[in-house]
Amino acid sequence: MFVPCGDWVPDLTGFTLLMPAVSVGNVGQLAIDLIISTLNMRKIGYFYTDCLVPMVGNNPYATAEDNSTELSTNAEVYSLPARKLVALQLRSIFIKYKSKSFCEKLLSWVQSSGCAKVIVLSSSHSYQRNDLQLRSTPFRYLLTPSVHKRIQNKIESLNWQEMEKSPCIPQMDDSEFCVRVPGGGITKTLYDESCSKEIQMAILLKFVSEGDNIPDALGLVEYLNEWLQIIKPCLQSDDPTTPALPWKIPSSWRLLFGSGLPPALF
Amino acid sequence: MAATFFGEVVKAPCRAGTEDEEEEEEAGRRETPEDREVRRQLARKREVRLLRRQTKTSLEVSLLEKYPCSKFIIAIGNNAVAFLSSFVMNSGVWEEVGCAKLWNEWCRTVDTAHLSPSEAFCVFYHLKSNPLVFVCQCSCYVAEDQQYQWLEKVFGSCPRRNMQITILTCRHVTDYKTSESTGSLPSPFLKALKTQNCKDTACCSLLEQPNIVHGLPAAVLSYCQVWKIPAILYLCYTDVMKLDLITVEAFKPILSSRSLKGLAKNIPQGTEVLKKLMTTNEIQSNIYT
Numbered sequence: 268m269f270v271p272c273g274d275w276v277p278d279l280t281g282f283t284l285l286m287p288a289v290s291v292g293n294v295g296q297l298a299i300d301l302i303i304s305t306l307n308m309r310k311i312g313y314f315y316t317d318c319l320v321p322m323v324g325n326n327p328y329a330t331a332e333d334n335s336t337e338l339s340t341n342a343e344v345y346s347l348p349a350r351k352l353v354a355l356q357l358r359s360i361f362i363k364y365k366s367k368s369f370c371e372k373l374l375s376w377v378q379s380s381g382c383a384k385v386i387v388l389s390s391s392h393s394y395q396r397n398d399l400q401l402r403s404t405p406f407r408y409l410l411t412p413s414v415h416k417r418i419q420n421k422i423e424s425l426n427w428q429e430m431e432k433s434p435c436i437p438q439m440d441d442s443e444f445c446v447r448v449p450g451g452g453i454t455k456t457l458y459d460e461s462c463s464k465e466i467q468m469a470i471l472l473k474f475v476s477e478g479d480n481i482p483d484a485l486g487l488v489e490y491l492n493e494w495l496q497i498i499k500p501c502l503q504s505d506d507p508t509t510p511a512l513p514w515k516i517p518s519s520w521r522l523l524f525g526s527g528l529p530p531a532l533f
Numbered sequence: 534m535a536a537t538f539f540g541e542v543v544k545a546p547c548r549a550g551t552e553d554e555e556e557e558e559e560a561g562r563r564e565t566p567e568d569r570e571v572r573r574q575l576a577r578k579r580e581v582r583l584l585r586r587q588t589k590t591s592l593e594v595s596l597l598e599k600y601p602c603s604k605f606i607i608a609i610g611n612n613a614v615a616f617l618s619s620f621v622m623n624s625g626v627w628e629e630v631g632c633a634k635l636w637n638e639w640c641r642t643v644d645t646a647h648l649s650p651s652e653a654f655c656v657f658y659h660l661k662s663n664p665l666v667f668v669c670q671c672s673c674y675v676a677e678d679q680q681y682q683w684l685e686k687v688f689g690s691c692p693r694r695n696m697q698i699t700i701l702t703c704r705h706v707t708d709y710k711t712s713e714s715t716g717s718l719p720s721p722f723l724k725a726l727k728t729q730n731c732k733d734t735a736c737c738s739l740l741e742q743p744n745i746v747h748g749l750p751a752a753v754l755s756y757c758q759v760w761k762i763p764a765i766l767y768l769c770y771t772d773v774m775k776l777d778l779i780t781v782e783a784f785k786p787i788l789s790s791r792s793l794k795g796l797a798k799n800i801p802q803g804t805e806v807l808k809k810l811m812t813t814n815e816i817q818s819n820i821y822t
Contacts, residue, residue, distance in 0.1 A: 321747060321748070321751040322745050323745065323754045323755055323758070324726070324740070324743070325741065326742070329742060335742070337729065338727070338728055338729060338754070340755040341755065365678075521712075522711070526707075526713070529714035
């Protein structure tokens, strides 16, 4: 359930909800971190649930001493009212058998809060690509049938690649075809539930492998940015090492691969 | 999938834990009524129950709905439990008000009426001279799927903001992320995390990002943060996870904090009690017993 930080529940009518699916390489979550950090979104509440493994830590987006001590939990909601954007960040994995229950609770909140649409950032195992997918862009999208025609037209104008259907049972030759997102966590469940509940949902995903997934997350936010124009490209500089878009890396991305090494090792 | 140097193709573990979900989805589609019954029975076996050992009856409501509380100190793990036993519970008379009975793969407590001191347990006490002060000694492992149940059984569904919660626990020093090597850290050392509504100053530095806490301490602290209850977690990073004198003594600075002030009256006696606890434990920790 949504629990606000303050004493009143913020009005999210007409907002776009951005959220990650906990998926291969945690790319969706890294992408949402980038969005919250870059746009300096303010925390407006928690999604308190028994479906996610509990965790706490200090503010992952801290920029200075005075804002580094705000406690963060495993599911928090941030907003940017000026852009009618709200972001849900999930920081831990699902407790066994609870992922479906989470999807139901989440979508029920989406409907009751009046959010206009949901954009899910996700990823899928790159080793599961077929020959055609291996040769094309690693980015894919999916839209639920109730997505507004205006958005469908916009997506078409971007020449994006829709996620292809694949055999429901891969080992069977005459299997039916359906949408599958291997390694996508709750992506498929969210998509199916949104279709049946007529929720406007767009899924943006990238084919990735586990490893250093920061470049994948940057790729995914830039893919999203082509559509939403969250941030404008900064003026071209002469320095080729300047990133095209000024995405702000959160301070919590330090030491992603562990502590320092003992000097005695060398 | 990943290829090894020996030419095998193996399934690479996924950090996002998505393989389990895919298996669950497949299992869900193939589930028979018998599978569902087995799952229901396992869920019932893993239920967290609060009971009174004296009367062998279950508590009808949550612990803090039955008893008013202004101060709640929760020790999770054997070193934190030993610290509270030696320095806080050695003064004053503490009455047992409840005990959490739970079963999981690590904590196979079956009969809570006759727990031996060396067995894992989770017991709640209040101070007879001031019944608003509660202590929880939790040395059993509370699994992920049981942590929310534990919270519900202890705190109930109506969170109260007019209490102060202090949580004590230990973590292995290798869990601590720092740009130096963890081998060079002066362990054991204390770190703290506190909720927004906790105005007390911690008696050690706060836990820096990117470090996080998980498990039952995280479940309690999350609950307090979300429901705006003042709470502070003291985390001792140590390289000895079994009962250890130096690790337990690392919690001593907390005795002067607002949460524990006035509760620890006789510190030298506490040190003696702790030493006795260590000796008892050493006699019992024998692979032949």
